[in-house]
Amino acid sequence: MMSNIPRIETERLILRAPEQGDIEPTIEFLMDPVRSAGFGHEPDRSSAWRWFAMNMGHWALRGYGYFIIEDKASGLPCGLVGIWAPEGWPEPELGYVVFEGFEGRGIAYEAAIAARAWGYTNLGLASVGSHIVPGNTRSIALAERMGATYERTYTNPHMGEDMIYRHPSPAELGLVPAEAKAAS
Numbered sequence: 001m002m003s004n005i006p007r008i009e010t011e012r013l014i015l016r017a018p019e020q021g022d023i024e025p026t027i028e029f030l031m032d033p034v035r036s037a038g039f040g041h042e043p044d045r046s047s048a049w050r051w052f053a054m055n056m057g058h059w060a061l062r063g064y065g066y067f068i069i070e071d072k073a074s075g076l077p078c079g080l081v082g083i084w085a086p087e088g089w090p091e092p093e094l095g096y097v098v099f100e101g102f103e104g105r106g107i108a109y110e111a112a113i114a115a116r117a118w119g120y121t122n123l124g125l126a127s128v129g130s131h132i133v134p135g136n137t138r139s140i141a142l143a144e145r146m147g148a149t150y151e152r153t154y155t156n157p158h159m160g161e162d163m164i165y166r167h168p169s170p171a172e173l174g175l176v177p178a179e180a181k182a183a184s
Helices: 020-031 045-062 109-123 137-143 179-182
Strands: 013-016 067-071 077-084 093-097 129-131 149-156 161-165
Touching: 013 077, 013 161, 020 045, 020 077, 045 109, 067 109, 077 109, 109 137, 129 137, 137 161
Parallel strands: 093 129
Antiparallel strands: 013 067, 067 077, 077 093, 129 161, 149 161
């Protein structure tokens, strides 16, 4: 669909552009009020489809957005991960979620580490936070596993109360921006 979205491979995963075949699993996730509560529940199919299209527009407007996480072993889409900053967000956010049946395998961790590194090295981000709704203990645990610490709570225009967990900086992680690598 969009040629400017990179393809990132990890040991077990591919982070890639959304494709036509990803629409149904994404809509199913977004319409599940329990599973999507901390990510952004869409109450009906039409709204969920619009979210999928909005993600494509986010890539076009910002140069980044949510990747589809593909499981290399099965070839199935298994979640979403990426850098997200629609209008009203205080900063670019590192977001992550896995679809039903893919929990407990370390997929979100592996994908989020790769997406964060890409944001730091390719987008030149100096900092990134994960915005987490209070009570989302699994997301908090993952952010903390990645080295993020609680920074503050703010009112997200779409989600309500959100806690920002600040990730270590590129320098703290030993990451070098792409332009610095090319110059050396």
